Amino acid sequence: MRTAGGVAGAVLVLAGGLLWDIPGLEPAGERMLGIFLAAIILWASEAIPLVATSMGILLAEVLLISSDGLFDVADDVGAVPAADYLAALASPVVVLFIGGFMIAAGATKFDVGRVLSSAILRPLGGRPRPTLLGVMAVTATLGMFMSNTATTATMFAIMLPAITALEDARSRTAMALAIPVAASVGGMMTPVGTPPNAIAIGILADQGIRVTFLDWVLLSLPVAVLLILVAWAFLAWRYLDTSSPLALDADARLDTSRPAVTFYAIAGLAILGWLTEPLHGLSSSTVSLAAVVALLALRVMDGEDVKRLDWPVLWLVAGGIALGRGVGDTGLDSWLIGAVPWGGIPAALVLLAVAAISWGVSNFVSSTAAANLLVPMSIGISISVANSTAEVAVVMALACSLGMCLPVSTPPNAIAHATGLVPTRDMVRIGLLVGGLGVLLLSVAAPLLWSWLGLT
Structure with missing residues (x-):
């Protein structure tokens, strides 16, 4: 029923775009x-696979609004060749993600996650609070x-035996919750960490605004680090039994084979190249x-x-x-933006509104779908x-990366919930804390810091 309703709704509004006569909007804009x-209906209902919706957008744009499509758009706004829309499949942002995915695949192939965890957690001796922070640091x-899904799966594969061995149920919940939270927040810190970042960079690039890899790290790092520290303090205070140390398997050894060493060198040079782009x-x-x-x-x-x-994620980004x-x-x-009297709203409240809306939507649809729908509006809002x-x-x-209140909000949450160690009510608590604080930081504190640093 949900599938049929979603498809029917999408067909109805698409047909409406062909038939509606909307004042102030060119025919291409109506379509x-x-x-x-x-796209909103299909992404929200998941009536068809998300990636099918993304490819459907490309097809619909080629057919309905490009100069090579079914309609004469010579006099319309938006008369651009179909190739301009198809070029999204080879966008520089998609190429950037391919490199990030290759490095993430290599990290999995050569067990980098296990080695990194061993190196960081071994000195902590299983002490609950430092170990919890260490797990979050490794995950972030x-x-x-790496994708937050792959990161979460990797960390649970490494940590689950130690987590389930804990006698205190609340401590198990703390450790299990720490992983998806840190994975989602960690993904905020680089352009390749999560698709919403890439979508924003791609849309800004279309406007002639270049955001480098290092720029993004500088923009997001302070917020992400503070959110991880707050989440750690909350989990340690509310859930953790400090008298029960973790029995960690911290004996992983670095793969020193020729392919592995070559991978380390290439991955290291790539990361260095990303961070030193201005040089x-x-x-x-x-x-x-x-x-x-x-x-x-x-x-x-x-x-x-x-x-x-x-x-599929690359096609979603495209x-x-x-x-x-x-x-x-x-x-x-x-x-769309003209329908809202943005000019009468203080700039700080506008940022608070767009941050809150983005966070709210991403709790119920994937962060990528939320970013696909909302970030394009940023151009018009900023002008207004x-x-x-x-x-x-x-x-x-x-x-959009802060939506983590429910098991369905993001794949890391679903993975954590599937372990049976994370009650939904506890996921809602940490999700509200991290998301609510994140919205405030992004809309109030972060812009002041960005302006002071000359980043925006």
Whole structure:
């Protein structure tokens, strides 16, 4: 029933976009509104796979609003070739993600997560509070370069035996909750950490605004670190039994085979290249492509590794970039934003509103879908309130990563809930704390810091 209803609703609004005559909106914008509303319905209902919706956006834009499609758009806003929309599949942001995914796949292949965990946790001797913080630090570090889903799965594979061995049920909950929270927050810290970041960077790039890898790290790092520390303090205070040490298996050894050492060198150089982009002038996507070529040419990775990359996520990112391009090209963004009297709202409250909306939506749909739908609006909002476009887009993208109140909010939460160690009520508590504090930081404190540092 849900599938049929979602598809029927999407078809209805798409047809409406072809038939509606909306004052102030060009015909191409009317058709784009139908595409936009159909995407909302399909992403929210998951009536068809999320990636199918993303590819459907591309197809609909080519057919309905491009100059090569079914309609004569020569006199319409948005008369651009179909190739401009299809180019989203090879966007520099998608190339950047391919490099990040290859490095993440290599980290899994050579068991980097287990080695990193062993190196950090061994000196802590299983003491509950330092170990909890150590687990969160390892998880967040992996989440900076691996998908939060893969990071969570890896950390549970490493830590679950020690967690289940704890006698105190609340301590088990604390350790199990720490992993998805740190994975989601860690993903906020780099462009390759999670798709919403890439979507924002891609949409800003279409506006001629370049956000480098290092820029993103500087923008997000203070907020993410503070959220992890607050989450750790809350979990340690409310749940952790400090008298029960963890029995950790911290004996993992670094793989010193030739392929592994070669991978470490290439991954290290790629990360260094991403962080030093302002010095050498090569874009992050170029650095990523070079890393992919090196890993394949030196036979560290092969075709089978490429097949296992998370291609659906890459297509989701491409769909989001194409959606943003279509919304902007057809004037739909200006029309939608014009319906709200943003000019009469103080800039700080605008940021609070967009952050809260992004967080709220991402608790019920995937963070990628939320970013795909909301971040394109950042351009029009920033123009209406005379805010920095980069500031609004970054706030919305980062807020989309904070949706973690429910088991269905994000895959890391689903993985944690599936262990049976995390009651939903406890997930809601930590989700409200981290998400609510994150919204306040992103809308009030972070913009002041960004402005002082000259980042927005």
